[in-house]
Amino acid sequence: MKVKFITLGCKTNQYETNAMEQRLSNDGFEIIKEDDKTKIPDICIVNTCSVTNIAERKSRQMLRKIKEANPNAIVIACGCYAQVAKEEIEKMPEVDIVAGINEKNHIDEIIKNYLKLNENSNKNLSSNSKNKIIGSKDTKMKTNKETKNKIVEVSDVMHEKDFQDFGTTTYTESTRAVIKIQDGCDRFCSYCIIPYARGKVRSRSPESIIQEIKAISKKGYKEVVLTGIHIASYGKDFKDENVKKYRQEYGYPKEYVSFDPKEDLSTGGFRLIELLEQINKIDGIERIRIGSIEPKLITEDFIKRLSKLNKICNHFHLSLQSGCDETLKRMNRRYTTEEFEKSANIIRKYFNNVHLTTDIIVGFPGETEKEFNKTYEFLSKIKFYKMHIFKYSVRKGTVAEKMENQIDGKIKEERSQKLIELSNKFEKEYNEAMVGTNTKVLFEEEKNGYYRGHTTNYAIVNVKSQNDISNQILNVKITGENSLELFGSID
Ligand code: SF4
CATH class of the missing domain: 2.40.50.140 (Nucleic acid-binding proteins)
Structure with missing residues (x-):
C-alpha cells in the first residue's frame, strides 16, 4: 500500500514523521513523497500541529484537502492537534483514524487494525451495528456516517512517564541530521498548549541517542542537530538508578549534585552537558548544533564545560520571547531580562564569534507601547544575529487566552515590522564584519x-x-x- 505523509509544525514533528515513514517502509508499505503527483496514495497521514489556533486551522484544512484530492484513501490525523482535540477531529467525516502523540510509535499496528476491522465489518456488520462505539476509555472504534469504522486511539500523555523511543532513525535537513533527544515540557508558559499536547518531560536514554548518531555518522553525515520540545530539561526525569548507571557507563565520578526542583535545568546527575560530552566523542561527526535552549540553562559551569567540546557550533538559539520583565512575567517565562543578559554574556565570554539567535512574540496580551519599547531597547542592547518575530496569536485552552487587553492586529503588525527591520539590520552588520575573513x-x-x-x-x-x-x-x-x-x- 502507498502512504503519503503531510507534516505541519516543528522539527520534532518532522523527525517523528520520518521515524513513522521508516517504520512503515520496513513493514512493506511504499512511501510516496509529499510532492509526488504521479502516484495515488492508499493512506494519507497528516502529522498535525497545535501550537496556535492558526496551526490547528491549517491542520483541519489539510485533512479536508487531502481527502478531496484522494477520496478513496484512508485519512489519518495524528500528532499534537489530534492529541488535544480528538473529539473535534473525530467528528470530521474526512478522517478515518485519529492517533495521538504516543500512538505515532505504533502507527503500523493501528493501520493494520483499521484494515482488519473494516475488512471484517464489510463482511459481517449489518447496517444496524454501524455508528456504534466499541473499545476502552482511551481507544475506541467507531463507524462513520458512510460505511467505514473509525479508529480513535489517543492515550493520556499527561501521565506518560517514559520516552517513546523510535530507535535509530535518519532524519535529515539538507546535510544535517536531526536527532530527537527528549519529549514534553514542564514550563507551562501562559501562551503555550504544548505541555498539554506533549505531556511532561521524558528524556531519551543516552545509549539510544549515541547509537543513532553513530549509525548516522557511518552514513557520512558530519553535522547533528539535537532537537526536542524542551531540550534544556534533558535528563531531569531520569530515575536515580539510571543516573548512576549512565554515569558509571560513561566514566563520570559517582558523586554528583542531586536534582534540585528549584534549579531544575542546572542540577542532576546526567543532563544535557554530559550527553553533549559523549556525543562530542563520536568519530565522523564534526559539528554538533543544539536546538532552542533557554537562559536558565546557561550557568558559567555549563558553558565552561561546553566550550571545551571542539564540535559544538558557536551558534545558540536562546529563546527570549520578550525584552520586558512585566511581559515576561505574564508569559510565565521564568527569567528576567537581567538574567537573560547575564546568560548571553557568559556565552560570549567563552565562545569566539558566537551568533545568538532568538524568538520574540509581539502583541502579547497587555503589551503596552511602553512595554514594547522596553523590548526594543533590550533587543538593541543584546544585538542578536537573527530574531524570529511572531505576532501573538490566541491559543484556545491556554492561560493567555483569558487575559485582558488582547492587542489589535494592526498594532501587532507594526511592532512585528519594527523588530524585523531591527533583526535585518543586525544580521547585515554581523555579515559585513565577516567579509574578508x-x-x-x-x-x-x-x-x-x-x-x-x-x-x-x-x-x-x-x-x-x-x-x-x-x-x-x-x-x-x-x-x-x-x-x-x-x-x-x-x-
Ligand atoms: S518552554 Fe514554554 S513555549 Fe516552549 S514548549 Fe514549553 S511551555 Fe511551550
Whole structure:
C-alpha cells in the first residue's frame, strides 16, 4: 500500500514523521513523497500541529484537502492537534483514524487494525451495528456516517512517564541530521498548549541517542542537530538508578549534585552537558548544533564545560520571547531580562564569534507601547544575529487566552515590522564584519548556480564551484554579502 505523509509544525514533528515513514517502509508499505503527483496514495497521514489556533486551522484544512484530492484513501490525523482535540477531529467525516502523540510509535499496528476491522465489518456488520462505539476509555472504534469504522486511539500523555523511543532513525535537513533527544515540557508558559499536547518531560536514554548518531555518522553525515520540545530539561526525569548507571557507563565520578526542583535545568546527575560530552566523542561527526535552549540553562559551569567540546557550533538559539520583565512575567517565562543578559554574556565570554539567535512574540496580551519599547531597547542592547518575530496569536485552552487587553492586529503588525527591520539590520552588520575573513562552511546544495552552506555560527555562504561539493566542509574566503547572505570563494 502507498502512504503519503503531510507534516505541519516543528522539527520534532518532522523527525517523528520520518521515524513513522521508516517504520512503515520496513513493514512493506511504499512511501510516496509529499510532492509526488504521479502516484495515488492508499493512506494519507497528516502529522498535525497545535501550537496556535492558526496551526490547528491549517491542520483541519489539510485533512479536508487531502481527502478531496484522494477520496478513496484512508485519512489519518495524528500528532499534537489530534492529541488535544480528538473529539473535534473525530467528528470530521474526512478522517478515518485519529492517533495521538504516543500512538505515532505504533502507527503500523493501528493501520493494520483499521484494515482488519473494516475488512471484517464489510463482511459481517449489518447496517444496524454501524455508528456504534466499541473499545476502552482511551481507544475506541467507531463507524462513520458512510460505511467505514473509525479508529480513535489517543492515550493520556499527561501521565506518560517514559520516552517513546523510535530507535535509530535518519532524519535529515539538507546535510544535517536531526536527532530527537527528549519529549514534553514542564514550563507551562501562559501562551503555550504544548505541555498539554506533549505531556511532561521524558528524556531519551543516552545509549539510544549515541547509537543513532553513530549509525548516522557511518552514513557520512558530519553535522547533528539535537532537537526536542524542551531540550534544556534533558535528563531531569531520569530515575536515580539510571543516573548512576549512565554515569558509571560513561566514566563520570559517582558523586554528583542531586536534582534540585528549584534549579531544575542546572542540577542532576546526567543532563544535557554530559550527553553533549559523549556525543562530542563520536568519530565522523564534526559539528554538533543544539536546538532552542533557554537562559536558565546557561550557568558559567555549563558553558565552561561546553566550550571545551571542539564540535559544538558557536551558534545558540536562546529563546527570549520578550525584552520586558512585566511581559515576561505574564508569559510565565521564568527569567528576567537581567538574567537573560547575564546568560548571553557568559556565552560570549567563552565562545569566539558566537551568533545568538532568538524568538520574540509581539502583541502579547497587555503589551503596552511602553512595554514594547522596553523590548526594543533590550533587543538593541543584546544585538542578536537573527530574531524570529511572531505576532501573538490566541491559543484556545491556554492561560493567555483569558487575559485582558488582547492587542489589535494592526498594532501587532507594526511592532512585528519594527523588530524585523531591527533583526535585518543586525544580521547585515554581523555579515559585513565577516567579509574578508576565512571560515569553514558545510555545503548543502546547489541553488541558482551557487553551492550554499552554513558556517558554524549559522551564517549562509554561497560559492561557485565546478565540482559537487555538497556534504563537504571547506575553507572559504568571504568576499561579500548581499540580501542577508554571504558570498565567497573556496580557499
Ligand atoms: S518552554 Fe514554554 S513555549 Fe516552549 S514548549 Fe514549553 S511551555 Fe511551550
